[in-house]
Amino acid sequence: xxxxxxxxxxxxxxxxxxxxxxxxxxxxxxxxxxxxxxxxxxxxxxxxxxxxxxxxxxxxxxxxxxxxxxxxxxxxxxxxxxxxxxxxxxxxxxxxxxxxxxxxxxxxxxxxxxxxxxxxxxxxxxxxxxxxxxxxxxxxxxxxxxxxxxxxxxxxxxxxxxxxxxxxxxxxxxxxxxxxxxxxxxxxxxxxxxxxxxxxxxxxxxxxxxxxxxxxxxxxxxxxxxxxxxxxxxxxxxxxxxxxxxxxxxxxxxxxxxxxxx
Amino acid sequence: xxxxxxxxxxxxxxxxxxxxxxxxxxxxxxxxxxxxxxxxxxxxxxxxxxxxxxxxxxxxxxxxxxxxxxxxxxxxxxxxxxxxxxxxxxxxxxxxxxxxxxxxxxxxxxxxxxxxxxxxxxxxxxxxxxxxxxxxxxxxxxxxxxxxxxxxxxxxxxxxxxxxxxxxxxxxxxxxxxxxxxxxxxxxxxxxxxxxxxxxxxxxxxxxxxxxxxxxxxxxxxxxxxxxxxxxxxxxxxxxxxxxxxxxxxxxxxxxxxxxxxxxxxxxxxxxxxxxxxxxxxxxxxxxxxxxxxxxxxxxxxxxxxxxxxxxxxxxxxxxxxxxxxxxxxxxxxxxxxxxxxxxxxxxxxxxxxxxxxxxxxxxxxxxxxxxxxxxxx
Numbered sequence: 001x002x003x004x005x006x007x008x009x010x011x012x013x014x015x016x017x018x019x020x021x022x023x024x025x026x027x028x029x030x031x032x033x034x035x036x037x038x039x040x041x042x043x044x045x046x047x048x049x050x051x052x053x054x055x056x057x058x059x060x061x062x063x064x065x066x067x068x069x070x071x072x073x074x075x076x077x078x079x080x081x082x083x084x085x086x087x088x089x090x091x092x093x094x095x096x097x098x099x100x101x102x103x104x105x106x107x108x109x110x111x112x113x114x115x116x117x118x119x120x121x122x123x124x125x126x127x128x129x130x131x132x133x134x135x136x137x138x139x140x141x142x143x144x145x146x147x148x149x150x151x152x153x154x155x156x157x158x159x160x161x162x163x164x165x166x167x168x169x170x171x172x173x174x175x176x177x178x179x180x181x182x183x184x185x186x187x188x189x190x191x192x193x194x195x196x197x198x199x200x201x202x203x204x205x206x207x208x209x210x211x212x213x214x215x216x217x218x219x220x221x222x223x224x225x226x227x228x229x230x231x232x233x234x235x236x237x238x239x240x241x242x243x244x245x246x247x248x249x250x251x252x253x254x255x256x257x258x259x260x261x262x
Numbered sequence: 263x264x265x266x267x268x269x270x271x272x273x274x275x276x277x278x279x280x281x282x283x284x285x286x287x288x289x290x291x292x293x294x295x296x297x298x299x300x301x302x303x304x305x306x307x308x309x310x311x312x313x314x315x316x317x318x319x320x321x322x323x324x325x326x327x328x329x330x331x332x333x334x335x336x337x338x339x340x341x342x343x344x345x346x347x348x349x350x351x352x353x354x355x356x357x358x359x360x361x362x363x364x365x366x367x368x369x370x371x372x373x374x375x376x377x378x379x380x381x382x383x384x385x386x387x388x389x390x391x392x393x394x395x396x397x398x399x400x401x402x403x404x405x406x407x408x409x410x411x412x413x414x415x416x417x418x419x420x421x422x423x424x425x426x427x428x429x430x431x432x433x434x435x436x437x438x439x440x441x442x443x444x445x446x447x448x449x450x451x452x453x454x455x456x457x458x459x460x461x462x463x464x465x466x467x468x469x470x471x472x473x474x475x476x477x478x479x480x481x482x483x484x485x486x487x488x489x490x491x492x493x494x495x496x497x498x499x500x501x502x503x504x505x506x507x508x509x510x511x512x513x514x515x516x517x518x519x520x521x522x523x524x525x526x527x528x529x530x531x532x533x534x535x536x537x538x539x540x541x542x543x544x545x546x547x548x549x550x551x552x553x554x555x556x557x558x559x560x561x562x563x564x565x566x567x568x569x570x571x572x573x574x575x576x577x578x579x580x581x582x583x584x585x586x587x588x589x590x591x592x593x594x595x596x597x598x599x600x601x602x603x604x605x606x607x608x609x610x611x612x613x614x615x616x617x618x619x620x621x622x623x624x625x626x627x628x629x630x631x632x633x634x635x636x637x638x639x640x
Contacts, residue, residue, distance in 0.1 A: 188358075191455065
């Protein structure tokens with residue numbers, strides 16, 4: 001089962017101090033460390049589990065700068081087979097749609113049974129790249145997948161929707177799935193493994209290699225432009241409402257009316 | 263998922279053919295009573311079977327606290343602990359280790375500490391204190407190597423703060439490594455992640471060189487142990503703080519005038535006591551604190567009962583229904599009538615404090631680090 005996994009390298013911000021930079025459109029990254037996007041890590045693990053069971057190769061595809069090689073090597077160390085990095089100055093400022101377009105151009109020349117991506121990235125969190133990519137590739141997809149089972153030429157997936165509702169779908173391969181965190185338990189890549197992976201080649205492709213025009217990528221190729229990033233102002237403390245459901249909902253309605261929300 | 267480990271290599275490298283199956287190893291192993299770990303059987307199996315099978319996630323090998331009792335007791339000079347660590351290394355290569363261990367190792371690689379905390383917050387504990395960073399031009403009496411757990415854990419930051427107050431009171435010229443301080447790698451080495459340990463060792467040596475470190479003092483016996491015994495070409499003096507405080511008291515650079523009228527007992531940490539022979543220094547320090555009534559636990563010194571904090575146990579999953587040795591320790595101390603259980607290791611402190619809560623003895627006893635008593639008596 002040949003699988004392509006799209007992975008992104010993101011800053012690790014869980015406990016770090018996140019500050020907006022001078023441009024006002026990004027965060028300060030000079031003091032942050034970078035690692036594979038959490039949901040993509042789960043996608044890679046899922047791919048490894050599938051190839052362990054069914055055989056096949058895993059190709060990683062990343063849109064990122066040269067420094068993303070660090071993440072690609074740690075994923076190669078886990079047992080994935082090949083890595084392709086898409087790097088070009090023109091790719092900067094690409095929104096989710098332009099990103100999907102770039103990835104689609106890279107995937108056009110690959111053969112695969114399944115494409116996996118994380119359901120969202122921990123930095124910008126648009127949740128759009130995977131689904132857009134599927135549309136551009138012309139293959140069926142399911143997003144926010146929490147479980148999957150391979151059948152003959154098909155894949156059965158489980159998705160988690162709101163309110164704890166689960167949806168089950170059967171999709172014909174080749175297909176694209178965006179994978180939720182928690183779908184499995186990602187393995188550890190040892191430093192010895194990482195050292196061995198340093199020898200594996202990473203293929204680098206540029207705008208021209210992918211046959212894309214300048215206007216199709218970057219700011220020009222995007223439909224969403226991030227205007228401004230800001231830290232929300234600290235408000236006053238929370239108000240705790242007490243009483244039974246009827247009482248509390250009555251109080252809530254009064255507060256909404258008071259604040260002009262309703 | 264199972265991992266196969268070939269035996270002949272282990273037998274050769276660790277000279278297991280010498281084993282007479284006397285059982286002194288398992289007889290002294292603290293976790294042989296509360297886990298499935300049986301060191302004697304492990305060695306026997308390497309001799310009888312061409313390969314051993316382990317479950318990387320669940321293997322009892324992860325219960326080992328690396329206290330080293332087995333290696334010290336073996337009459338044939340075998341180091342069973344080294345066999346356990348060698349197998350752990352292979353389990354790690356499989357990648358399928360418990361999430362807690364995985365996260366600790368990944369965090370150490372990314373952030374220089376196993377707690378998932380960012381490097382830039384490593385010296386936040388110094389807020390409000392005047393602590394300088396070591397630099398090559400400035401001569402110092404010592405460089406204070408704080409340690410990951412002390413730097414980030416709110417309970418343990420108090421130890422570092424107490425240390426600063428005590429060193430200042432004694433007029434010691436010291437500096438810290440600030441945010442450049444990275445994990446010493448003792449636990450990493452014991453978990454079997456040799457590659458990561460090598461990375462930490464190389465980076466730390468560069469930092470020590472660049473900062474002109476001459477004499478290194480640690481809070482934790484774990485850090486002390488790895489710098490003293492497992493950093494090839496370390497080339498500088500490393501001391502545990504109990505040794506430094508002891509000397510300061512003897513030379514009368516540090517004077518303790520406040521009376522602490524407490525009945526105390528002392529828990530010998532495995533990495534300070536049985537592994538590095540530092541038993542007397544903490545006791546001498548306690549002896550110089552006015553007003554203390556010192557009582558000795560039966561299992562003291564070399565026989566000290568391991569608290570189960572070492573060898574990666576801070577990050578392994580709890581096994582349901584397993585008796586905690588730290589609870590036995592707390593009950594022993596309570597039976598002695600001690601009000602304070604003193605220790606000199608951050609992992610011991612955390613596990614023993616936890617045990618005071620789980621045994622419900624919070625109104626009878628509290629756990630304190632040696633430096634906290636010293637600071638209170640200054």
